[in-house]
Amino acid sequence: MRYTFTFLLLLFTCQIALSQTGTINTHIIDDKQKPIDGATVSLLNAKDSSLVKVNISDKDGSAAFELIKYGRYLLSVSNVGFKKAKSPLFVLDEAHNAVKLNDIALTADASALKEVTVLEKKPFIERQVDKVVVNVSNSIASAGSTALDVLSRSPGVLINQNDQISMKGKQGVMVMMDGKPTYLGATDLANLLRSTPANAIDKIELITNPSSKFDAAGSSGIINIKLKKDQRYGTNGSLALNAGQGVYAKSNAGINLNYRNSKVNVFGNYNYAYRTSFNHLALEREFYTNGAVNGAYQQDNYLKFPVESNLGKVGADFFTSPKTTIGVVFTGNTTGLNTTVNNFSDVQNAALQNTSYFTTGAHNHARAKNFTANVNFKHTADTSGRELTSDFDYAHYGSNVEQNYDTEYFNLDNTLQKPAQLLKDYQLGQLDIYSVKADYVVPMKHKQKLEMGIKTSYVRADNDLTFYNIVSNVAKYDSTQSNHFIYDENINAAYLSYNKSFSKYKVQFGMRAEQTNARGNQIATQTRFKNSYVQLFPSMFINDKINEQNELNLSISRRIDRPTYKQLNPFKFYLDPSTYVEGNPYLKPQLTYQAQLSYTYKQKYNVTASYSKTTDNITSILIPNQTLNRVTIQTDLNLATYDNYGLSFSLPVEPAKWWNVENNLNFYYNRYSGNLANTPLNSGLVAFDINSSSSLTFSKKMSAEFNAVYTSRNVYGYLGIKQVVEFSAGIQRLILANKGSLKLNITDALYSNKLIGNTTIDNYSETFRRGIESRVATLAFTYRFGSNKVAGARKRSGGAEDEKKRANG
Known part of the structure; x- marks a missing residue:
């Protein structure tokens, strides 16, 4: 109730008078009276033709200017393939504060209709007002990489040894693809990102403080991976081929096709990748009794995993009228992963002397099939911006895993200590997500706007695990380790957001309510649980444009991170005889309050200060098994509190006209407090990371990139990680009349990225x-x-946002 009262109080305080400003509206059409989408409309001062403001026409040809000071103006309109046109001079004053101009018609320019090569070069790292954008599409150093590789080189992003993703020192990141969450556990998500080639990606958006329109999940923010979708008119596309060599060979190929006219936009792409990689993990593990060592392991694990993937996307937007668009999008991904594991473990006594050893060989076969479908609708009621959008989403994630473990135990003289242990398990996983949402935007007088929306989602996770012990080449069912877990979840949400613009200020206040209903059932043990709760998530955003060169932004919000479906799954997943991973069905969601203040100078330099406090922080921890000697459990528990203080800088420099450098620095202090596994924790650490990306243009056809990443020593609960550094470089040459390019790059050139x-x-x-x-x-x-005639992109983000992320946790 107190959140609602605060929201209403803030709402009423915003009702103050505007300065003397008005609005301008017009429509841009061609010589056949059809609306032109994407035309550049410039508002000019009538006195000296100086530029006041620029806008882009919408799909219905409309263009509007708001908060324009009273005065005498004219409009100048241009678009590729057309001659420039101007409106008559007009006056904006108290008597005419809502000017509606006649349609402005553009005439086709025959000379401009000849083929034009569009060369758009964006920096690899680009900071915008509300997010940081990693422009993967044009990146030289990212060619041939995977989505996971690019993420690891993104500012503030770290991927730890368990494939968990953190941003600016904070875990609990929502990972989405094309605005839709990816519903997998940390390992499964990492495999999906490894199977997604960088040449299929347009950009990656790093959003640290989303508004109430987004699902309340993601206390550390959102990472949105946007796949390519061509926006050019006519029939066009692109082809990509690459081959790489590390310790093992890699290759992938992709094709992107698009057809667009004024009535329909049909698009599709397909990418194939085959990569063999490795993970070499060395462990020193010590066990204690009353503070004294009672034994230890020295372990060496080498994993080799060839990954073969097929990623496809097809969709269409139907422009049924200048005001209405209906769209459908289908994506599919199949991944085949064959892992071989070779583990060598020295067993040591209390004096840390070798007493015996064991080896584990594993051959694991995993197949994943993921499918998502989205049907969306958008209707713009009038030129004021009144708009209704809706989405229906369905997602299916299926996995089939077979694991075979063969462990042999030896004395120091290489004689067998005891019979070999042979273990086989089958894991069948099914995850189905249904989501429906609707959003409505209502413009109001005096530069006010209301946004409201509702959403409902239903998720069912069905995981069946069957264990067999192999004795004398006969598989015997193990009922003590086999399990079948079904999890059902329903979330209902509604939000209201109020926006108001003043002469120099913009304010937004939002409130989101989410009701969660969850049920879990372990069929093997007949253990059930239920959980139901309602949470409110207020948010506030204030923008102060001090002048043309200085700008302040303040944001405050409350967010939630529900446990991922894999974290709730009580199954045991064995890594070797000494370690297994186990879920926790009684894990509680973590709640976070966060505030962020940023200052921008010349739309170029930025400094941001932030603070967040999280309760019931979901923490990954290693715990010795209380009944099995020298066996360790990796699981997740709730830690009492977690505080994060952050300070980040964006410092672009231009040493020369041909050399641009984008520097991003993040400083943060993480402090954890609580008590897990009889171990109190009340400590913190100041850490920082630096990401420097250089773009060099040697000529119209030759360019290069250099990227350096450094992350200092860091802590995550009970886990401490030493510094990490990586340096990558690439060079590009345009060929075939600038339509083709050759890129040569090397990632982690110094081979220093070791965790x-x-x-x-x-x-x-x-x-x-x-x-x-x-x-x-x-x-x-x-x-x-x-064709190279570019149209404005239609941005879509479906309704299944939080749910898809939690399948990845």
């Missing part, structure tokens, strides 16, 4: 060192064909 860390809790300590297939040289070829 080293440690964790210590009651009766257990572990130090790990991990090396991955990070140094890869790649040669890539791309070719664009077809």
